[in-house]
Amino acid sequence: MGQYAAPLRDMQFVLHELLDVESELKQMPAYAEIDADTVNQVIEAAGKFCADVIFPLNQSGDLEGCHWNDGEVTTPKGFKQAYRQYVEAGWPALACNPDFGGQGLPRFVNNALFEMANSANQAWTMYPGLSHGAYECLHTHGTDEQKRVYLAKLVSGEWTGTMCLTEPHCGTDLGMLRTKAEPQADGTYRITGTKIFISSGEHDLAENIVHLVLARLPDAPVGTKGISLFAVPKFNPTADGGIGARNGIKCGSIEHKMGIHGNSTCVMNLDDALGTLVGEPNKGLNAMFVMMNAARLGVGMQGLGLTEVAYQNSLAYARERLQMRSLSGPKAPDKPADPIIVHPDVRRMLLTQKAYAEGGRAFSYWIALQIDKELSHEDESVRKDAADLVALLTPIIKAFLTDNAFESTNHALQVFGGHGFIREWGMEQYVRDARINMIYEGTNTIQSLDLLGRKVLGDMGAKMKKFGRIVQDFVEQEGVKSEMQEFINPLADVGEKLQKLTMEIGMKAMANPDEIGAAAVPYLRVAGHVVFAYFWARMARIALDKQANDDPFYKSKLATARFYFAKLLPETAFQIRAARAGVKPLMDLEAELF
Structure with missing residues (x-):
């Protein structure tokens, strides 16, 4: 089954030593009374729930x-019993508005919860994860009546939520969707159509x-400008907030998938289903983007969670598995072979x-803190800057972290060797589960196009x-x-190269917009490394300052920073060259000649 323990020491390092969240919270009236001890207590309790309750259900x-x-x-x-424990402990309400029964904690605390939950059991975590996105959407764009009917139930976890976008003939290109809403x-509205790939659609x-369903009104303009958003419950609520008649939305089937088997990925058929409009007519994407952006950040946390649990298991196995001798001489002469952690490529x-x-x-917790600033800081200019940073970096959170997770889970499988390919050890599940994260909520190519083009x-x-x-x-x-x-010299160098690359692609795109499509994916990899290099340099600074206390944590942090700059950041040289190669090598070959 493997193992998982919440990485509390590193989480606390990021929150308190790197980000100094207690000081930051004092600038946000809603959170000014929250201190570091409160944050730590919540995270420790969450880590225990994830390790003890949902991790044993993962395999x-x-x-x-x-x-x-x-x-x-x-x-x-x-799964059902674990969800009941989750609800009874109040975890769904963690970062929700107290007006609707929430606990009113900062979003970065919720972010930490979901990192641990995704390490422990990504498929299970998708059920409450999507519910929180539905809460955010209705909290921002719902009518007073929708808030009265739905929010307290979502906050408590009594009800869950989904987002219904994709249709059989269209995924990312939502302008092609055909689901109809008749006023x-x-x-109210009567909604008819079919949605596919709906995570947690029925359970x-x-x-x-x-x-939350995207559909078209009868007189809607073509394309994305004609999409509206509707709240469509499985059971229509009664006047007192209870469960009423079964609505006309049902699960036609579930998909048989490569991974995340514990989560239901559904075909949802809407047949004259009763719904209510969320936001303004024909502006459904504006409202849905609240949930979509929350989902993209959530998928980034799925990537981070899998990276962490894959690392923990790889490390434990590498310390115990005996195989061959070190090239520089035996390191465990009392044993028949050395543990594989002595071999350079295993260490890589x-x-x-x-x-x-x-x-x-470090990156994702900082982004979560920026979201708290965007929504709660007392200074309007700080709120605006934080909003811009979140908008800019959300595609990198989603794509860079999930690309890295797929690489990391594959490394885990490789460290285990043949045992990694065998189901009982659990590593092959992490590879399978990690693969979807690069696809849904906008493929990583779409994220790259969003970053560079928009x-x-x-x-x-x-x-x-x-x-x-x-x-x-x-x-x-x-x-x-x-x-x-x-640390500073390579950070400054790659930052300057990214700036020059941006200008070069921008000039090329003026003549041929396809240049953006050709450069976007390598561009995002470079940008992601610039972000990571910045945070690793900051963490190295702290580790250098703490060397004198002889804490092995800081020694490990500093060594990892040096590894990152020496062995991972150089990927940018290849990616910059690939981006500069432009569109010609991709488009010269006519389609029929492939």
Whole structure:
């Protein structure tokens, strides 16, 4: 089954030593009374729940999968009981508005919860994860009546939520969707169509499911400008908030998938289903993007969670598995062979996982803090800057962290060797589960196009300059210190190269927009490394300052930073060259000649 323990020491390092969240919270009236001890207590309790309750269900849930019978879905053994414990402990309410029964904690605390939950059991975590996105969407764009009916139930976890976008003929290109919404005299709508790949679309964990469905009104404009958003419950609520009649939305089947077997991926058929409009007519994407962006950040946390648990298991196995002797002479002469952790390439794989996990944790927790600032800081200019940074970096959170997770889980399988390929050890499940994260909520190519085409070139680099200023300020502050040269010089160099690459692609795109499509994926890899290099340099600074206390944690942190800069950051040289190669090598070959 493997093992998992919440990485509390590193989580606390990021929150308190790197980000100093207690000081940050004092600038946000809603959170000003929350201190470091409170944050730590919540995270420790969450880690215990994840390790003790849902991690033991991960492999058994994968083996059993979900069961469909005449429109009803049964989740794997133990999932329902674990969800009941989750609800009873109040975890769904953690970062929700107290007006609707929430606990009112910062979003970065919720972010930490979901990192641990995804390490423990990604398939199970998708049920409450999507519910939180539905809460965020309705909290922002719902009517007073929708908030009254749905929010307290979503906050408590009594009801769960989904997002219903994809149709059989269209995925990312939502402008092609055909689901229809017919207005009724009482202000409701009757919705008909088919949605596919709906995660958690039907299950037995909660008594009701609130589906957020994209559909078209009869007079809607063509394309994405004619999409509206509707709340469509599985059971229509009664006047007192209870469960009423079964609505006309049912699960036609569930998909048989490569991974995340414990989560139901559903075909949802809507036949005259009753729904209510969320937001304005024909502006459904504006409302849905609240949930989509939350989902993209959530998928990034899925990647981080799998990277961490894969690393923990790889490390434990590498310390115990005996195989061959070190090339420089026996390291365990009392044993028939040395543990494989002595071999350089095994260490390369372990350190890659460790660097990607700890770098991803620093980056994603910082982003979660920026979301708290965007929504709660008392200074309007800080709120605006935080919003721009979140918008800019969300595609990198989603794509870079999930790309890294797939590499890291493959490294885990490789460290285990033949045993990694065998089901009982659990590593092959992590590889399978990690693969979907690069596809859903907008493929990583779509994220790359969003980053380069919309977030960077779309505003002439204004958002990118805000993050660049943060990096530059750190470079100027630390660049004069000799002990930081090994980190600051490569950070400054790759930052300057990214700036030049951006200008070069922008100029090419003016003549041929396909240049953006050709460069986008390598561009995002470079940008992701710039972000990681910045956070690794900051963490190295802290580790250098703490060397005197002889804590092995800081020694490990500093060594990992050096590995990152020496062995992983150089990927940018290849990616920059690939981006500069442009569109010609891709488009010269006519389609019929492939």
